[in-house]
């Protein structure tokens with residue numbers, strides 16, 4: 001298969017990302033989600049920056065990428081002895097390359113195995129969750145990670161149809177489980193269930209929380225953290241982490257004097273998330289759900 005960078009993944013909001021990193025101090029920029037390297041190449045060519053790139057997927061295009069989970073960012077930066085981090089970029093989720101490879105099992109539109117692991121570090125494959133987890137736990141995954149209102153019905157249908165053989169079998173079971181009237185609204189009926197399973201398989205939300213903490217910790221004063229997310233669960237985590245960093249003091253409000261001594265560590269650069277232009281969405285429909293948030297580390 002042709003794996004040139006352009007067919008691998010069409011990077012989202014590249015100009016916005018480059019502009020946000022333009023004023024950061026001397027130091028490296030970490031691309032925590034290298035994928036096809038579109039953002040890395042732009043940051044390197046337009047800003048002349050040195051980069052450290054990570055991706056948990058062993059299948060990424062470029063040899064110099066650390067094939068690691070960004071939840072280990074703190075340890076990785078120590079290993080490569082990089083004290084001066086001027087920026088960290090997270091472009092979350094899966095790449096087009098991962099989605100388009102039917103054998104990875106991410107797509108409800110093409111026949112594939114129930115896998116969905118972004119990398120070898122994922123603890124379980126989707127097939128284990130779908131065919132072995134109990135009905136209540138399955139329903140909770142669908143509700144919490146897919147914001148799926150028919151979670152209980154879908155979980156019951158999945159358990160009743162076991163063994164589920166492949167992605168298309170699963171997509172059909174989900175489709176049959178949701179009320180007929182809702183099948184025609186809000187995109188493919190299996191979209192939320194597939195999102196939920198992918199998040200569970202890859203423990204995406206926990207990785208994001210840990211990775212964000214490590215990134216903010218590592219940044220130099222004036223350094224920036226930029227995060228592009230593609231669904232509300234991720235965006236909420238980023239919004240809350242940035243808000244906590246910008247709030248400083250964490251003492252209970254009824255304490256007469258501050259006892260924690262914490263000053264704000266961040267300045268939020270995007271009160272509302274930035275979104276791609278209409279022009280970009282028309283060129284690259286996968287950019288449609290993107291939300292970009294950025295924050296700057298303030299001097300301690």
Ligand SMILES: C[S@@+](CC[C@H](N)C(=O)[O-])C[C@H]1O[C@@H](n2cnc3c(N)ncnc32)[C@H](O)[C@@H]1O
Pocket residue numbers: 009010011012032033034035036037038039040054055056057068069070071091092093094095096118207208
């Ligand atoms: C949307 S793509 C990034 C595309 C990239 N910015 C580009 O320009 O091609 C997301 C990438 O992040 C990787 N990824 C997702 N979660 C990760 C994690 N916790 N640690 C490391 N990489 C991760 C995925 O494997 C995927 O390659």
